[in-house]
Amino acid sequence: MTKKVAVIGGGIVGCITSFFLVEKGYEVTLVDQNAIGQEASWAGAGILSPLLPWNYQDTVNNLCFGSADFYKQLSETLKKDTGIDPEWIESGMLIYDIHEKNHAISWCQKNHIEIQEVQIEKIPYLLLPHVAQIRNPRLLKALKIYLTKNNVVMMEHQKVKPISDSNNFISSLHTESGMNLQADFYVVASGAWSSCILNEVEMPKIKPIRGQLIQYPSIKEKLPYILYKNDFYLIQRQDGVVLAGSTKEDVGFDKRITEEARKSLQMKAESIMPILKNYNIENQWSGLRPGSQDNVPMIERHHKYNNVYLNVGHYRYGLTMAPKAARIISDLITLNG
Numbered sequence: 001m002t003k004k005v006a007v008i009g010g011g012i013v014g015c016i017t018s019f020f021l022v023e024k025g026y027e028v029t030l031v032d033q034n035a036i037g038q039e040a041s042w043a044g045a046g047i048l049s050p051l052l053p054w055n056y057q058d059t060v061n062n063l064c065f066g067s068a069d070f071y072k073q074l075s076e077t078l079k080k081d082t083g084i085d086p087e088w089i090e091s092g093m094l095i096y097d098i099h100e101k102n103h104a105i106s107w108c109q110k111n112h113i114e115i116q117e118v119q120i121e122k123i124p125y126l127l128l129p130h131v132a133q134i135r136n137p138r139l140l141k142a143l144k145i146y147l148t149k150n151n152v153v154m155m156e157h158q159k160v161k162p163i164s165d166s167n168n169f170i171s172s173l174h175t176e177s178g179m180n181l182q183a184d185f186y187v188v189a190s191g192a193w194s195s196c197i198l199n200e201v202e203m204p205k206i207k208p209i210r211g212q213l214i215q216y217p218s219i220k221e222k223l224p225y226i227l228y229k230n231d232f233y234l235i236q237r238q239d240g241v242v243l244a245g246s247t248k249e250d251v252g253f254d255k256r257i258t259e260e261a262r263k264s265l266q267m268k269a270e271s272i273m274p275i276l277k278n279y280n281i282e283n284q285w286s287g288l289r290p291g292s293q294d295n296v297p298m299i300e301r302h303h304k305y306n307n308v309y310l311n312v313g314h315y316r317y318g319l320t321m322a323p324k325a326a327r328i329i330s331d332l333i334t335l336n337g
């Protein structure tokens with residue numbers, strides 16, 4: 001008999017987990033308290049790499065390696081099957097601050113990542129030519145259609161109540177509107193809200209870290225690469241719009257945008273690319289990252305509930321980590337099912 005999996009959270013982590021589970025033949029229900037794909041995964045910049053990978057632990061990088069290739073193929077499939085192009089582009093990333101040049105170069109060599117020393121107008125930079133980007137709102141829109149076509153049942157606007165049971169096995173979860181979710185396995189992929197679903201006392205806390213971005217309109221000048229300087233980046237989409245980001249704010253579940261962030265991002269953007277002074281900022285938004293210690297997520301079976309799996313806490317790189325993380329969870333479920 002086909003086994004059932006309920007995935008709690010329809011961000012990129014929940015969507016890609018559903019993608020692999022359906023591929024393996026599970027009957028999948030994807031539940032979200034809002035609409036699918038409207039939280040952090042929608043709000044992000046779509047860069048498919050850690051910003052300066054040499055600054056992160058192997059655990060983080062190992063989850064990120066291969067992600068750009070996965071999304072390249074997925075984009076082609078989604079474009080063909082849904083008509084929506086998620087705009088995967090190998091933009092490359094140009095790095096301005098290169099005080100760690102030697103460390104960066106030797107790390108890249110050791111990990112077989114191409115890195116180049118380049119000079120632009122006599123100023124030295126480092127270039128990671130294979131860093132790619134994807135237009136995440138379009139990716140999620142296309143994934144939602146693709147998953148629906150592939151028999152994933154979408155339950156939107158259904159908030160799942162915290163998990164609690166005296167047994168080691170969960171036979172059903174409940175939503176605030178009184179629905180019962182019965183499945184053989186449950187995957188918690190609830191992003192910044194994961195600690196609200198799990199027992200906060202027993203689990204390391206995943207906490208929301210707000211990130212704000214601003215958007216300039218489509219400009220006629222072309223950015224040759226993603227530009228990175230001092231934890232700040234500029235990224236251009238295919239239609240010419242430019243995003244500048246992002247902030248990292250420990251303000252709880254508060255998604256308000258602020259004037260302070262707008263000014264600070266604008267100042268950084270226009271100092272790197274003065275031509276942007278000729279354009280008005282046309283949009284600003286925020287998302288809540290699922291903050292975890294050192295960006296290390298929890299991708300494992302719950303220590304108490306044998307049929308509950310965690311795919312949470314991907315912090316700054318959830319889009320990039322989602323394919324590997326989802327593969328691990330779907331393999332674990334198969335192994336135990």
Ligand SMILES: Cc1cc2nc3c(=O)[nH]c(=O)nc-3n(C[C@H](O)[C@H](O)[C@H](O)COP(=O)(O)OP(=O)(O)OC[C@H]3O[C@@H](n4cnc5c(N)ncnc54)[C@H](O)[C@@H]3O)c2cc1C
Pocket residue numbers: 008009010011012013014031032033034035036037038039040041042043044045046047048049158159160161189190191192193194197210211212213245246247286287288289290312313314315316317318319320321
């Ligand atoms: C400004 C910004 C820039 C970023 N840039 C990048 C980048 O360039 N590259 C990159 O790799 N990452 C980036 N990130 C990080 C990335 O967006 C996140 O790590 C990733 O989106 C996390 O995915 P998720 O599916 O876990 O969370 P989310 O997308 O937040 O999804 C979680 C979902 O769970 C649902 N949910 C929560 N609780 C419940 C409940 N009780 N019942 C039902 N549903 C529930 C929520 O409604 C939500 O839809 C960025 C993030 C921000 C904010």
